Amino acid sequence: MTDSPHEQIDDRGCLVMVLAVPIVLLTLVSAYFCWTALTIQPSGAWDDDAYAGIVLACVMSVAAAGVAAGVWVLPGVRRVLGWGWVAPALMLGVIAGVRWATGV
Template sequence: MTSFRDTEGDRGCLRFVLAVPLLLFTLLAAYFCWTALTIRPSGTWDEEAYGGITLSCALTVGAAAAGAGFQLLPTVRRVMPWWVVSPVLLLGLVAGLRWMNGG
């Protein structure tokens, strides 16, 4: 028979394993959000820069949606607290605002 202490140890290991994909989604979103914020068009004629900003913003929002979707899985919800998805959602929000205001 397993005790409560054994179950908590397994849950800690499962948290670590499930945190890896969420960390990867967050790092991916952070990279693309950084590129979206650092690309500066040379002028109104610079369509390539605007296209790069739009692409970076779209990839950031996609990675944020994937991270939020991962958090919605029942197995993940049981083990991970809800606030662990907040960094990737914040990055998605920043990229969405950048996309609307200048992409």
């Protein structure tokens, strides 16, 4: 009995689904906080609470994107999931980072 690659059952479909769950959830969290950061509009230069909310939302979005990238960097995950799984989270993190840096 030989164990050739053609005779083995490929479980990558199930593995992709299991490993994709944390990345998708972290991407959704990052998207929520990025959306929040982009939709908060301060009433004026004096509105410190709105600016603090923007900074907090940006930090949370960047952190969620960073954790998603950290999960993807693990060799077992990276071998099964391609770059396209983590790219949306990273893009959201970049958008939130730009919003945070510009303060607009």
